[in-house]
Each structure stands twice: as structure tokens, then as C-alpha cells.
Amino acid sequence: MPFGNTHNQMKLKYSSEQEYPDLSKHNNHMAKVLTAAIYERLRSKETPSGFTLDDVIQTGVDNPGHPFIMTVGCVAGDEETYEVFKELLDPVIEARHGGYKPQDKHKTDLKSENLKGGDDLDPNYVLSSRVRTGRSIRGFCLPPHCSRGERRAVEKLSVEALDSLSGDLKGKYYALKNMTEAEQQQLIDDHFLFDKPVSPLLLASGMARDWPDARGIWHNNNKTFLVWVNEEDHLRVISMQKGGNMREVFSRFCTGLTKIETLFKERGHAFMWNEHLGYILTCPSNLGTGLRAGVHVKLPNMSKHAKFEEVLKKLRLQKRGTGGVDTAAVGGVFDISNADRLGFSEVELVQMVVDGVKLLVDMEKRLEKGQSIDDLMPAQK
């Protein structure tokens, strides 16, 4: 909630023990880290905009999690959350991001020319390629905490910046609350439209407040570069196209992002970023690059192979259904993307996807012919 959280002061008249959440049935990173002692030390703190510990953890308290899937269970309300509550968030980040330590430095590399290859993934198998990330605008609270005024300011700034893009990036903004039925249907058909979140993980954090106020979708006329405004993050930036030319997708991604960043800077605004955590986003799982580079790829044989999961793990890749996170694969087509976000640069992560998908397609072709794939088994990346 916006203007300082004096409500938190009222809670301090109760002991820490009385306020400490019951996490006995919980399985998420927050619940594993948040001892009663840490709760006691952090409960009286708040960020300058008034985001408190209870605000950080509410989503994790309300969503105990799944025995097999470890969710994060906490969110940031502003840039300072990651500092003020580092006693909780550092161990969460370490657990989620493969042992990333508080003193580690994250490398940012958006020079797409540093990518090797990536323009020749077999389009008979790779149906589409996509890279997404998020960006937060420094000085504004994040979706769980922002006021309507701030959210609208983020929208206004973003639309101004995006409207000045030119060439193949020239495009148009569609505010969720103003779009016509025809526009809405088109955006659905293009697979661009995002809906009010239904996941309790997002709802419990307060991100869906005031929907659809100040939410919208911008895309270029070519429909290859797309920006979501005020969904789970201030901005989600997506570059995508049919086929297997990940190189081109990534190149447009980098160009577009860099241009947008320049446009924001010209208007006196920077993206939230620091040396240790890279780009700052709402969910700790998206820190660093916030980057998910992925393909929709046909792997009907490979996906049935006993070693499929092992191969993915070695390649540092993750599978999802073609509906995105939390969906199942349809017709042997999988969404394959990088599992990491933090501790690797953008170029490094896209390289892993390009190399990994190439290998998976090679394996698929072998299995089609009834041949073994044992000699293709990769080492752990």
C-alpha cells in the first residue's frame, strides 16, 4: 500500500511469536528460510515507500506450495526491498539461483553479436523462437505495492518511450481498458493478449489490484516485438517469430531493449539495476537477466526417452507446455528454455538455449531413425 505502512507499527505491539506465520505445511523458498528469529529481526523494518516483511511474504504464506514444485514465496514491492530484507532474500536467491552468493557479481551482456550461430535451428522441428525479459523503472514501486498514480505514471512514460521507436520497431499501444472487441480478438489470435492474472501466486501478492487500469500491450507493426505494461512487472519485453532463427530474435531483442533504455534515460529515468542482482524485478526468480529464451520444438520421440529429463538438466534447460508456465505439452511439442536467470549473462543464456536445442533436435532425428543417442549425451554445463 502506498504512503508508508504505519499499519505495520500497530502490529509491533504484538510479540513476534504472536505474528509469526504458521509455515509448518509449506514448501516454498521463503518458508524454508524464514525462521522465527529472522522474522523477529525484520518485522519492524520497512522500505522508504513502506513495504514491510509481511507484504514481502504474504504470497508465500497464502500459497503453501506443492510437494514437487518449489515456488519462491516472496516478492519485492520496490527496489529497496532487496536491501532492507536481504536477510531473508539473500538465502532465497541463493537457493533459487543455484548457489548465487551475496557477494557475487552478475554480468550483463546485451551485445547480440557475441552469440555464436543460432540462425539455423531446423524449422521442421523448431516451430517458433522467443526471448523475453522484464524491466523496472527506477523510482516507482513495483506491481505488488504501487499506487494507481504510480502505475499510471509508469504506463505514460512507457508509452511515450515506445511511441518514439521507429523503423521495424515502430508500433502501437493498446490499453487493456480501452481496446475494442476487434482489437482484443486480434491480440488473442496473435497470442499477444495477457489476461488478468488468475494464479493465486500472483493474486495474493496484490499485483492484480485495480485491473485493468494502466495495463496494456504495445507491439510493433511487424508483430515481432511486444511489450506488456504493468502485468507482473513494470515492463515485460518480448521478441518472437516463427521458425528457428533465434539469432535474429535475440538481435532484435537487444536492439529494442537498448533503444528503449536510451529513450527512458532521455526522459530522466533509468531501469532498476545493480552489480550484484542485475535487473531488479518483482519476483526474485527473475533477477539478473530476467531472461527466458525459448523455442516451441517438436520432440515426440525425445520426450518419451528415459533420459529426457537428465539431458535437459545437463543442458541447464527447462521444459514447459506450449501454453507457457504451468501448462502441459500438446502433441509432442514442448516449450524448451533456459532454466537460469541470474549469474549468467544474456548472451550466455541464449547460447545455452541455441546449443542445447540444436542437440535435442539432433537426438530427435536419431531416435526417429531408431538409432542410439548415447554418444550424444552432454556433460553438465
Next chain:
Amino acid sequence: MSGSFRRLISSRSTAVLLASLGAGTMATGVLLNENSSLAAEAKKKLYPPSSDYPDLRKHNNCMASALTPAVYAKLRDKVTPNNWTLDQCIQTGVDNPGHPFIKTVGCVAGDEESYEVFAELFDPVIKDRHNGYDPRTMKHPTDLDASKITHGIFDENYVLSSRVRTGRSIRGLSLPPACSRAERREVERVAVTALAGLKGDLAGHYYSLGDMTEKEQQQLIDDHFLFDKPVSPLLTCAFMARDWPDARGIWHNNDKTFLIWINEEDHTRVISMEKGGNMKRVFERFCSGLKQVEHLIQERGWEFMWNERLGYILTCPSNLGTGLRAGVHVRLPKLSKDPRFSKILNNLRLQKRGTGGVDTAATGDTFDISNLDRLGKSEVELVQLVVNGVNYLIECEKKLEKGQDIQVPPPLTQFKK
């Protein structure tokens, strides 16, 4: 903290630096408070109320009708003594634009004082929802003397069950949208301790939602007692489902005729029910039980939230006054098909629902019939109104059975002036 330190507090990065130095919890807490209020002041200037005013153009609820930009501007920066804000009261109404046919309330109270501090919003909402009741000029009558009810036993060929429910809030503790975990646990403790003191036909047992066994859960489902985590966005957007199922539970007497819900939409919901048509007995138990519980909490220094203007204070403005819904499940196969059915109900100040409760449809010819009103009439008046009304409906049904015609009764008056 020395003066030089305070002068340092001029920017966000400074506050962050100080916080990360971990300069002791208390000191950091104080620093952040001061810096928070500086940051908050700066933010208020940067974002005037007009920039935060919600877009209510597509909305159809009482809050949206009452919340003009001027009212919003006046109230945005106020807080209740528990530091609850206007934006928190209205969030559910902003997030749920409503339905063209059904006008929801669209705002909730976070504490007793919300109704005062934000009176400029709540008073018109109350007037809108409660047939013109004006909290500034009118008084709400409370009457829990069940002996006054007459003709309170229905023909059981038609009435299958009878039920009376209300809510009660514990003064001094924030309401479900706002309460902290400690406050919610305190509500549970106060209520459960009091209920443990009930005796005789009211003696019973508490089942905490988080601790109940599978067997207990199944029994409560079979008895139609169990409540679930709210799914309605009207409730979830009002922050009522936080920390579920912590400190939520169900108490009921051994006879299964008196039931209390703890920490669902209100601190407590109190329900008296029985199969059959003895509404008088249901109401007698209701009043007796409520009085005993009130006495038991008073012995320990607690009391219910109540005042002369608004009666019993509950989370949703729609439940102010008596918070009372007295109803029956009644078979009306012929009457329900008569085109005058709705008008008859309306004139009798009655409402029909499906037998699953609010927002459900009727199955077969059995309806849930209950009072429409909550505020401005006492408990006795409302229950008598239901008794008279249901008796009239049964009369109509019998007439139609015999092929006789029925009459639409004249509309009942609103408030006793």
C-alpha cells in the same frame, strides 16, 4: 538519534544504506519511520489525489456511486487509529466493477473506526444499500427478546428447515480485511474461550480449520457446517483470505443446532438452525446463545462492536444493524411459477435464493426465503416479518393448490420514524 543523523535522511539511498548497516532493530525501525514519513510526504505531493482516483466509469456498486473525486481527495490521506486507509476500504469495489443487475456494496471496513473516519463515503453507501437509512439522523433498534415472536411455527409440509444467522465483531481488534495474524489469533482465542463456557443444550466443541482430521472434516461437510477458503473475488480482493487457514474454525454445539464460524468474513458468524418449521425455537436459541456468549466475553473484559447509529458493526456495510438473515427452505411449487411471485416477495421485504445460499439457483421448487433488510429494524421485527411473510406465502401456495386466486399484499413500510 543525533541531529546530524536526521539531516542525513534526505534520500532513499541514504535510508537503504542505513538499513543495510543493520544498525540495530529499534534504531533502524525509528530511522525508517522518520524517513518513511518524509518519503510519504514527498510522495503525497508528487501524486495528488487526482492521480490516484480510481477509474469507476464501468462500475456499478454502491462505493462507485458515492465516491466522487472530491470525497476521494478529502479522505485519501486519512488513516483510522489502526492505520487503515480509504484505498484499502475500496479496493474490493475497484477490482470488482459489478453487474448491471446486481448492485454490490464495493467497500469494506478494516476496523470499527472506518465507519467514522470514512463516514463521507460510508454514510451514502449505507443510505443506498439500506433503503435510505441515514446514520447521521437515525437510530438503529436492537431487540433480542425472542418471546415477542408470534405464529412462529410453520407448516412442515412446506417448510423443510429454519435458520437465523448474524455476525459479531470483537471490539478492539481489527476486522478480517485488516487484521494481522496476531489479531486474528486473538479473535479466535477470545471466541473459543467464551464458547467453551456454554453449557446444557449449547455445550459444544471447536474444530480449527488447520488442525481438523479428515474424519472431522467429512462430518462437518455432511452436516453442511464446513466453510471453505473464500473464492469470491468480492471477498479475496478485500484481503479477507490472507494467511488461510490460520486461526479459522468452526464451533458447534453437540445437538448441531447452534454453530459459530470464526474468522471467515467477520470475526464471528452465529447461526441457529433446525430441520422443520419451528422458527420461534430457532430464534429463541439464537438470542439465548448470543446473550450468553456476550456475557462470557464481557467477563473477560471484551465486548461486541456496537453503536446506536449503526447497530452491530460488521465487515461489510450490507450487514450493519442486525446483521441478521432469518430464513427458511420452503417448497412453493405453484407459487414460484406464478408471475406475481417476485412482486409478492418484494412487498413482503423478502428475498429468494437457491438452497446453496447466496449466488446459487433454486433446485426444484424449494427456495431459501429470507429478509431483505438488515438495518433500521430490530431483530425481533425482522424475524416477525419473515414469520408473517412465510406464513403468507404458504397461504398463497395452499390457495393455488385449491385453484383459488391469490392477492399481492401491500408493500411494507421501511423504518419506524
